Amino acid sequence: MIIAENISKSYQENQALKSVSFNINDGELFGFIGPDGAGKTSLFRIIASLLLPDCGSLKVFDYDVVKQYREIRQITGYMPGRFSLYTDLSVEENLDFFASVFGTTLKENYELIKDIYIQIEPFKDRLAGKLSGGMKQKLALSCALIHRPRILILDEPTTGVDAVSRKEFWELLDGLKARGITIIVSTPYMDEALLCDRVALIQEGNILSVDSPGNIIKNYNKKVYSIGSDNNYRLLTDLRAYPTVLHAFAFGQYLHYTDSNPELNINDLGTYLESRNHSNISLQVIEPGIEDIFIDLMETVKVN
Amino acid sequence: MNRFKAFVIKEFRHLIRDPRTVFVLFAIPVIQLLLFGFVISTEIKDAKIAILDFSRDDLSEGLVNKILASDYFILETELSNINQIEQAFRSGQVKEVLVIENNFGRNIVHDGAGAVQIITDASDPNIASLLDSYTRNIILDYQQEISNKTQAASTIIDVEYRMFYNEELKSAHLFVPGTMALILMLVCALMTSVSIAREKELGTMEILLVSPLRPLQIVLGKVVPYMVLSFIDMLVIIVIGHFVFGVPVRGATSLLIGTGTLFILLALTLGVMISTISKTQQIAMMISLVGMMLPTVLLSGFIFPLKNMPVVLQAVSLAMPPRWFLQAVKDVMLKGAGIAQIWHYLAIMFGMLLFFIMVSVKKFKIRLD
Numbered sequence: 001m002i003i004a005e006n007i008s009k010s011y012q013e014n015q016a017l018k019s020v021s022f023n024i025n026d027g028e029l030f031g032f033i034g035p036d037g038a039g040k041t042s043l044f045r046i047i048a049s050l051l052l053p054d055c056g057s058l059k060v061f062d063y064d065v066v067k068q069y070r071e072i073r074q075i076t077g078y079m080p081g082r083f084s085l086y087t088d089l090s091v092e093e094n095l096d097f098f099a100s101v102f103g104t105t106l107k108e109n110y111e112l113i114k115d116i117y118i119q120i121e122p123f124k125d126r127l128a129g130k131l132s133g134g135m136k137q138k139l140a141l142s143c144a145l146i147h148r149p150r151i152l153i154l155d156e157p158t159t160g161v162d163a164v165s166r167k168e169f170w171e172l173l174d175g176l177k178a179r180g181i182t183i184i185v186s187t188p189y190m191d192e193a194l195l196c197d198r199v200a201l202i203q204e205g206n207i208l209s210v211d212s213p214g215n216i217i218k219n220y221n222k223k224v225y226s227i228g229s230d231n232n233y234r235l236l237t238d239l240r241a242y243p244t245v246l247h248a249f250a251f252g253q254y255l256h257y258t259d260s261n262p263e264l265n266i267n268d269l270g271t272y273l274e275s276r277n278h279s280n281i282s283l284q285v286i287e288p289g290i291e292d293i294f295i296d297l298m299e300t301v302k303v304n
Numbered sequence: 305m306n307r308f309k310a311f312v313i314k315e316f317r318h319l320i321r322d323p324r325t326v327f328v329l330f331a332i333p334v335i336q337l338l339l340f341g342f343v344i345s346t347e348i349k350d351a352k353i354a355i356l357d358f359s360r361d362d363l364s365e366g367l368v369n370k371i372l373a374s375d376y377f378i379l380e381t382e383l384s385n386i387n388q389i390e391q392a393f394r395s396g397q398v399k400e401v402l403v404i405e406n407n408f409g410r411n412i413v414h415d416g417a418g419a420v421q422i423i424t425d426a427s428d429p430n431i432a433s434l435l436d437s438y439t440r441n442i443i444l445d446y447q448q449e450i451s452n453k454t455q456a457a458s459t460i461i462d463v464e465y466r467m468f469y470n471e472e473l474k475s476a477h478l479f480v481p482g483t484m485a486l487i488l489m490l491v492c493a494l495m496t497s498v499s500i501a502r503e504k505e506l507g508t509m510e511i512l513l514v515s516p517l518r519p520l521q522i523v524l525g526k527v528v529p530y531m532v533l534s535f536i537d538m539l540v541i542i543v544i545g546h547f548v549f550g551v552p553v554r555g556a557t558s559l560l561i562g563t564g565t566l567f568i569l570l571a572l573t574l575g576v577m578i579s580t581i582s583k584t585q586q587i588a589m590m591i592s593l594v595g596m597m598l599p600t601v602l603l604s605g606f607i608f609p610l611k612n613m614p615v616v617l618q619a620v621s622l623a624m625p626p627r628w629f630l631q632a633v634k635d636v637m638l639k640g641a642g643i644a645q646i647w648h649y650l651a652i653m654f655g656m657l658l659f660f661i662m663v664s665v666k667k668f669k670i671r672l673d
């Protein structure tokens with residue numbers, strides 16, 4: 001159980017976290033979703049006892065991050081956002097080193113990291129600096145796991161990793177979750193939010209909402225329109241000029257549009273767009289995705 | 305303990321895999337020492353000397369001939385009185401004057417002992433001491449010859465040595481202790497601070513901090529490899545200095561090594577202290593170079609004599625660890641001092657060591673900032 005109460009953190013002028021509170025249950029795969037600069041890394045460092053919060057309290061399995069940091073460091077596996085292993089040591093040497101640091105050996109915990117390590121084992125004599133991005137992530141994950149942590153903190157583990165490796169990486173996380181390890185992960189990719197048990201949407205140091213991805217989508221009560229035409233660029237400008245617009249943004253080859261009026265007549269919008277000389281207009285109501293909801297939440301915060 | 309061992313092994317791996325580090329550690333000390341050594345000392349050949357022979361008997365002339373017959377010396381001029389000695393040196397041509405006492409031959413035959421005096425121009429101290437030792441060797445040879453010839457029980461030629469212009473031989477051989485101070489500063493302070501800063505810069509410090517490693521283990525793990533290497537460097541410098549340049553070790557070798565070890569520890573803690581205040585390798589390097597190397601070279605008495613400095617700089621030099629190290633090593637190596645003569649230098653260095661350790665431990669962060 002991780003319990004955070006009113007955590008704040010500032011760097012000089014810049015307030016990275018604004019009185020953030022949340023709970024993470026044992027064995028949960030918990031995601032923090034938010035853009036760069038939302039405060040995810042600061043929050044993770046506080047959980048890992050690497051950073052002191054300005055105020056508020058945070059407990060990891062009943063250990064206080066400020067007073068009992070030693071205990072926390074025994075049970076935590078931490079993978080920073082930047083690749084932070086020794087590039088001049090080989091894969092195996094890195095693993096051996098971190099195993100010894102935690103008072104264990106690769107052999108002892110081989111079974112835990114087997115699924116991951118097996119993929120990089122053929123390159124075990126290669127220097128870590130010469131691995132590809134996906135391989136580096138797997139090595140870093142192996143190193144973070146080598147001492148059987150109860151809690152795994154992964155700061156943007158899939159940033160800069162190709163789509164296939166990303167998918168594999170999340171499958172590995174699922175396997176670890178099945179072993180009862182509590183996993184906290186942050187990501188800027190919203191599609192990854194769906195793979196978490198619960199997610200916290202975080203922006204500019206505020207947590208906007210905490211729930212399971214399914215509930216977040218289910219409880220969202222605004223209509224989202226998917227709109228396209230021959231000239232999407234002009235379309236976006238025109239939609240944003242519509243009197244009752246809430247927000248409109250490009251999403252793949254269509255635009256996603258939300259109106260501030262829940263009773264909006266779809267034909268009125270169609271007529272408006274025709275009057276602006278758009279051709280080949282496609283206009284339909286769609287199921288909102290997590291991205292739509294997140295953007296909506298962000299916009300709402302900005303307005304407030 | 306296993307943790308610590310793993311850490312030290314890791315550090316050695318870093319060292320070995322970075323050819324630049326290996327170069328800095330082993331090639332630079334040797335290159336620097338040889339450079340300093342050879343720039344200062346040159347081989348003696350055809351050195352111009354003057355002779356002031358008060359005796360002018362067979363034995364004295366035999367000695368003069370023997371000296372001139374060697375490849376090392378050329379007679380520039382013969383002097384007839386003491387006042388000409390200064391003049392001869394002033395001309396800049398003469399590097400050494402050999403003075404033979406009055407009645408040299410008779411004294412040897414009657415008393416079995418004669419006296420000569422070697423006077424050298426010590427403005428170039430290394431050449432002066434080389435000339436002195438060459439001349440002495442020849443005189444010793446000659447002494448042996450006379451003994452054999454006269455069948456006397458023993459013949460002694462007393463050699464008195466005097467230097468002109470630099471009587472205390474202040475900078476002679478100083479380059480060895482000086483290079484030692486410089487190299488140890490470089491290896492210990494610079495390399496340690498850079499290697500700790502590198503962990504910060506690469507983000508690995510984050511992982512080390514999250515691990516159960518204690519800060520002290522991290523710091524010691526960083527320090528141990530450089531301690532071993534700088535100890536080797538120190539021995540290399542002493543050995544090269546002694547066998548290549550003939551720098552004497554007049555005091556106890558153990559005292560010399562002990563003093564060096566104290567200085568190594570001092571420089572290492574200095575490096576750790578620098579690293580606690582620098583976030584990147586570059587900053588660590590700048591602070592080490594500007595803050596350590598320059599004072600070592602300029603303010604320790606290595607190149608510029610402390611006595612000639614303005615009072616303010618003399619005061620500043622009091623805070624420079626290399627200054628005390630140089631004093632102590634000079635005294636041990638060149639003057640043959642024992643611990644009784646240098647204990648206060650050692651005490652000052654030890655005090656500095658404690659101070660640096662305290663500051664480093666206080667400043668070492670168990671978290672990021």
